[in-house]
Amino acid sequence: MVLDEHQIEAWLDDHPDFTFDYFLRKATQSMINTWLADRVIRIAADERKISDAFTTGDDRPPSSASEASAGRKTPIRKISHEDINPNYLPLKPMVSTNEQGSLSFYAPENQSPPTPRRNNNLGRKLKARRISHWHNPPQIKNGTDVEVEEGDGNSTAVIDERDMIMELVMDIAMDLDVTSVSHRILQNVSILLEADRCSLFLVREKAGEKFLVSRLFDVNKESTLEDNVVKQNEIRIKFGQGIAGLVALTGNTLNIPDAYKDKRFNQNVDQKTGYKTKCILCMPIKDQGKRIVGVAQVINKNQGVFTLKDEKIFASYLGFCGIAIHNAQIFEKIQLENRRNEILLDLARCLFEEQSSLSIVMETILTHSTSLLSCERASVLLADPAHPENLFKKTFEHVSDQVALESKLENLQNGNSNKRKVPFNIAITSFVQQTGQIVNVRDAEKETKFQFVEDEELGFTTRSLLCIPIRDSLRQVLGVIQLVNKMPKAGPYFTQSDVQILEAFAIFCGLGISNTRMYEETARLAAKQQVILEVLSYHAVAPPTESLQLTQSEIPSAKSFDLLSYGFDDSLLSDYDTMRATVRMFIDMNIPEKFHINIGTLSRWVASVKRNYRPVRYHNWRHAFNVCQSAFCMIKIGGLLNVFNDYEQLALLISCLSHDLDHRGTNNAFQAKIEHPLARLYSTSTMEHHHYNQCLMLLQSDGCEILSHLSSTEYARVIKLVQHAIISTDLAVYFKNRTAFFNIVKSGARDWANNEIQRDVLRGMVMTATDVSAITKPWLIELKVAEQVAEEFFEQGDIEKNKLMQEPIDMMNRKLKHKLPNMQVGFIDSICLPLYEALSKTSKGLKPMLDGCLDNRRHWKEMSQKNEAGTSM
Known part of the structure; x- marks a missing residue:
C-alpha cells in the first residue's frame, strides 16, 4: 500500500508523541536552523504588530501563538570610546574574572554596574496567558486541539505542549547575553512547571578544578532581571557537593518529592533564608556536544510535586537551553575580548600620541594603569642599562583621584606636602627587575617572602601588590611597573586576569618608553648638532x-685684472x-x-x-x-x-x-x-x-x-x-x-x-667646460696646472696603497708619473676636444677655447713621443 503525503501528514497529526520523538532523533542541524529562521521571521512580524497595538493603546490580546513570546529584549553592554579617552579621566576600568571564575566588567567606583533593561510586562502577560491555557486546557476531542475564545473574543490561540515549548525556545534563541538568557530560561521554567523558585548554576573551571556558580538564584515568574542580578547572591558549589553538585558530576536528573527526607539536601540554606523547601527537581544543561554547561533547579511546585511529565517537559526545554547558553557564553567571550583589544589599542594610541617627553609618557602609563585595573597607587621604576648596579635611574609615581584627595587633606593637616605617596618596595621591584618574574602579593599581612618596610614611613597599609617587568622590543628589562592596593569595590586582590591585562599593557609601555628615550636622544643630538653648526658657521x-x-x-677694472682673456x-x-x-x-x-x-x-x-x-x-x-x-x-x-x-x-x-x-x-x-x-x-x-x-x-x-x-x-x-x-x-x-x-x-x-630643456643641457656643458678650462690656457699655465692635478691624484694613490693596501689606478699611481703626457692626450681626446668642438659650433666666441685645447694637445703629444723615444733608447 502506497501512502500519499496527505495521509502521512494526517497520521503524524494524530500521533504527536511519535512526531516529536522522531523529530528529536532525526532532525539535522540544517533542518533546525531553517525552521528557526522561518519561525523568527514570522515572530518578528507578529511582534511588530503587537508593539504597534501596544504603543497606540490597543490592549487586545495577541492573535497568534507567535505573538505570545514578544516583549523582552536582550540587554547589551555598549562599549564607548569614553571608557579610555584621556579627556574623560578617570577611565572606566576594564574586565576581570571574579572569585567564582566568571568573566565580568569592573564597575567604576562612582558608578553602579550596567542595569539590564526590564522585561516587557506585555510579553510576560501574553506568555502567562498562553501557558495558563496549557495547564487548564480547553476541550480536547480525539487528541485534536480546538480553538478557544480569549478575552473579548477578538483572537484565538492554538494550545499544544510542543508548540508551547518551541515558543519558549524562541524566547531565548536570539538572546546573546548570558545573564539575560539565564533569567529568561528560569522564568520560562517557573511558568512552564508551575514552580515557586528556580535557580541556574553555570559550570566554571579554575586551576583545573570544576565548580558551579549560581548565575541567578531564586527566580520566579514575577521577578525582573535587575532584581536577581546581585553579585552577593552568587553561590559556589563544588562538583559532587549538594544536589546541584551531584547532578553536575553525574549528569543525572534528581527529582526529590520531599527535600527534608533526603540526606543530600542542605537545610542550612532554609534556616538562613527562612524559606521552606518542599520538593526539588534538578537537571543538567548540556550543549550540542553533550557537555554539561550548567544545572537548572526548580523548587516547590505550586500544587503537588514534580511529576514524570514535568521531567519530560523540563528535559525537552533544557535541551535547547544548553545551546542558547553556550552560544551566549561564546558571544560574551568575544565581546570581552573585543573590549580588551579596543582598550589596549586605544591605550597604545594614547601612549604613542605624545612621545616628546618621558615624564608625559610615564604620567599617561600610570594614569591609565590605576584606572584600568582599579588600584589606589602605581609607580614605574626605570633601570639604568649603563649602570646596572644602581638598579633604578628614574622613578615615577601616581595615585588615584580618591586617594590623592585624601592624601592632600592629610598632608595639609600634617603640614607635609612633599611626602612621597607610593612605596617603591625596593626588595620586590629589584627582584622583578633582575629576574624578569612577576610578583603578585594577594595578602600583604600573610606575605613571608617580602617585607613592606615603607608602609609605616609613608603612613598607609599595603593590602595587595602586583609588580611586572617592562621590556623593550629586544626583551630587555627597561624597568618595572608596580600597582599597590586593589580598590575595595573591585576585589580584595589582583587576579590572574589583571596580570594578563597588565602584561599586555606593559608591552605597549615598553615600546612607548623606548621610543620616547630614542626621541629624547635624537632631540639631544639635534640640539648638539645645532650648536656645532653654529660654531662651524661662525668659523666658516x-x-x-x-x-x-x-x-x-x-x-x-676687469681690464686691469685681464679678466676678459681666455689666457x-x-x-x-x-x-x-x-x-x-x-x-x-x-x-x-x-x-x-x-x-x-x-x-x-x-x-x-x-x-x-x-x-x-x-x-x-x-x-x-x-x-x-x-x-x-x-x-x-x-x-x-x-x-x-x-x-x-x-x-x-x-x-x-x-x-x-x-x-x-x-x-x-x-x-x-x-x-x-x-x-x-x-x-x-x-x-x-x-x-x-x-x-x-x-x-x-x-x-x-x-x-x-x-x-x-x-x-x-x-x-x-x-x-x-x-x-x-x-x-x-x-x-x-x-x-x-x-x-x-x-x-x-x-x-x-x-x-x-625658448627651449629650457636645451638650455639646461647647455648650462651643464658650460660648467664642465669651465671646470677643465685649464686645458685651454697657454702651455706654461696648462703645464703647471697639470702637475698640480697629477700631484693631488698621486697623493690619493699613496693613501690607497699605504693605508688601504690597494693598487691605485694608473692616473693615481706615482710610479707611472712618466706616463702623464700620454694620459693627458687621452684626457683631451675623450673629454675636452669633443666638448669644445661642440661649444665652438654653438658660438664663435668660444672658438679660442678649442684652439687653446688643440695647441696643448700638440705639446702633450710631443712630450709623449719624446718619452716613448727615450724609453726605447
Missing part, C-alpha cells in the same frame, strides 16, 4: 673686518686680489644692481667662500676662482650673454665659485672605498652633493645672504639652477648628458632662447 664665515677691507678698497693667469694676483677680481666680475655683470645685493654682503660672501676651500694641491680656492673667470669670459665675450637670462648668469657665477667647496683632494670613488659618511649620505655624485650643501649653508649664513632680496619663488629658482650646475661638474653626469648636447648641435635644431 669670514670675519667682518676681512670683508670690510674688501668693501672699502677700490675695485680695479688669464691667476698666478699674477695675490689672494686678496683674487677676491677683488671676483667682486669685479659680479659688478661688471650688473648682478648687485639687478638683484639688490649689498656690496658689503657680496664681499663677505666671497671672502667666506674662499675661507671654506681647503689647502689641497689643486681643488682649492685658486681653481674655483679660475673656473669663475672662465665662465665670466664665456658669458661676456663668448656669446652666451644673450643665451642665459639674469637668473642663470647669477647662478653660474655662484656655482663656479662654490662647485668644489670643502674638497678633500680625493674623488668620489675614494669616499666609497673608505666608507666615508659622505658616501652613505649620497650614493651618486658624492662630493658634488657635498659641495652644493656647503654652498647652500654659506648662502644662508649671517652676513652672507646675497639672495635675501629675492622672492621665495625667485630664490627657489636660483637655488635649483645652482644645484643643477654644481652636480653637472661630476664627469659621470657629463658623460650621461653630452650625447644629447652633441645631437642638438649636430642637428642644427637648437633654440636656446
Whole structure:
C-alpha cells in the first residue's frame, strides 16, 4: 500500500508523541536552523504588530501563538570610546574574572554596574496567558486541539505542549547575553512547571578544578532581571557537593518529592533564608556536544510535586537551553575580548600620541594603569642599562583621584606636602627587575617572602601588590611597573586576569618608553648638532673686518685684472686680489644692481667662500676662482650673454665659485672605498652633493645672504639652477648628458632662447667646460696646472696603497708619473676636444677655447713621443 503525503501528514497529526520523538532523533542541524529562521521571521512580524497595538493603546490580546513570546529584549553592554579617552579621566576600568571564575566588567567606583533593561510586562502577560491555557486546557476531542475564545473574543490561540515549548525556545534563541538568557530560561521554567523558585548554576573551571556558580538564584515568574542580578547572591558549589553538585558530576536528573527526607539536601540554606523547601527537581544543561554547561533547579511546585511529565517537559526545554547558553557564553567571550583589544589599542594610541617627553609618557602609563585595573597607587621604576648596579635611574609615581584627595587633606593637616605617596618596595621591584618574574602579593599581612618596610614611613597599609617587568622590543628589562592596593569595590586582590591585562599593557609601555628615550636622544643630538653648526658657521664665515677691507678698497677694472682673456693667469694676483677680481666680475655683470645685493654682503660672501676651500694641491680656492673667470669670459665675450637670462648668469657665477667647496683632494670613488659618511649620505655624485650643501649653508649664513632680496619663488629658482650646475661638474653626469648636447648641435635644431630643456643641457656643458678650462690656457699655465692635478691624484694613490693596501689606478699611481703626457692626450681626446668642438659650433666666441685645447694637445703629444723615444733608447 502506497501512502500519499496527505495521509502521512494526517497520521503524524494524530500521533504527536511519535512526531516529536522522531523529530528529536532525526532532525539535522540544517533542518533546525531553517525552521528557526522561518519561525523568527514570522515572530518578528507578529511582534511588530503587537508593539504597534501596544504603543497606540490597543490592549487586545495577541492573535497568534507567535505573538505570545514578544516583549523582552536582550540587554547589551555598549562599549564607548569614553571608557579610555584621556579627556574623560578617570577611565572606566576594564574586565576581570571574579572569585567564582566568571568573566565580568569592573564597575567604576562612582558608578553602579550596567542595569539590564526590564522585561516587557506585555510579553510576560501574553506568555502567562498562553501557558495558563496549557495547564487548564480547553476541550480536547480525539487528541485534536480546538480553538478557544480569549478575552473579548477578538483572537484565538492554538494550545499544544510542543508548540508551547518551541515558543519558549524562541524566547531565548536570539538572546546573546548570558545573564539575560539565564533569567529568561528560569522564568520560562517557573511558568512552564508551575514552580515557586528556580535557580541556574553555570559550570566554571579554575586551576583545573570544576565548580558551579549560581548565575541567578531564586527566580520566579514575577521577578525582573535587575532584581536577581546581585553579585552577593552568587553561590559556589563544588562538583559532587549538594544536589546541584551531584547532578553536575553525574549528569543525572534528581527529582526529590520531599527535600527534608533526603540526606543530600542542605537545610542550612532554609534556616538562613527562612524559606521552606518542599520538593526539588534538578537537571543538567548540556550543549550540542553533550557537555554539561550548567544545572537548572526548580523548587516547590505550586500544587503537588514534580511529576514524570514535568521531567519530560523540563528535559525537552533544557535541551535547547544548553545551546542558547553556550552560544551566549561564546558571544560574551568575544565581546570581552573585543573590549580588551579596543582598550589596549586605544591605550597604545594614547601612549604613542605624545612621545616628546618621558615624564608625559610615564604620567599617561600610570594614569591609565590605576584606572584600568582599579588600584589606589602605581609607580614605574626605570633601570639604568649603563649602570646596572644602581638598579633604578628614574622613578615615577601616581595615585588615584580618591586617594590623592585624601592624601592632600592629610598632608595639609600634617603640614607635609612633599611626602612621597607610593612605596617603591625596593626588595620586590629589584627582584622583578633582575629576574624578569612577576610578583603578585594577594595578602600583604600573610606575605613571608617580602617585607613592606615603607608602609609605616609613608603612613598607609599595603593590602595587595602586583609588580611586572617592562621590556623593550629586544626583551630587555627597561624597568618595572608596580600597582599597590586593589580598590575595595573591585576585589580584595589582583587576579590572574589583571596580570594578563597588565602584561599586555606593559608591552605597549615598553615600546612607548623606548621610543620616547630614542626621541629624547635624537632631540639631544639635534640640539648638539645645532650648536656645532653654529660654531662651524661662525668659523666658516669670514670675519667682518676681512670683508670690510674688501668693501672699502677700490675695485680695479676687469681690464686691469685681464679678466676678459681666455689666457688669464691667476698666478699674477695675490689672494686678496683674487677676491677683488671676483667682486669685479659680479659688478661688471650688473648682478648687485639687478638683484639688490649689498656690496658689503657680496664681499663677505666671497671672502667666506674662499675661507671654506681647503689647502689641497689643486681643488682649492685658486681653481674655483679660475673656473669663475672662465665662465665670466664665456658669458661676456663668448656669446652666451644673450643665451642665459639674469637668473642663470647669477647662478653660474655662484656655482663656479662654490662647485668644489670643502674638497678633500680625493674623488668620489675614494669616499666609497673608505666608507666615508659622505658616501652613505649620497650614493651618486658624492662630493658634488657635498659641495652644493656647503654652498647652500654659506648662502644662508649671517652676513652672507646675497639672495635675501629675492622672492621665495625667485630664490627657489636660483637655488635649483645652482644645484643643477654644481652636480653637472661630476664627469659621470657629463658623460650621461653630452650625447644629447652633441645631437642638438649636430642637428642644427637648437633654440636656446625658448627651449629650457636645451638650455639646461647647455648650462651643464658650460660648467664642465669651465671646470677643465685649464686645458685651454697657454702651455706654461696648462703645464703647471697639470702637475698640480697629477700631484693631488698621486697623493690619493699613496693613501690607497699605504693605508688601504690597494693598487691605485694608473692616473693615481706615482710610479707611472712618466706616463702623464700620454694620459693627458687621452684626457683631451675623450673629454675636452669633443666638448669644445661642440661649444665652438654653438658660438664663435668660444672658438679660442678649442684652439687653446688643440695647441696643448700638440705639446702633450710631443712630450709623449719624446718619452716613448727615450724609453726605447
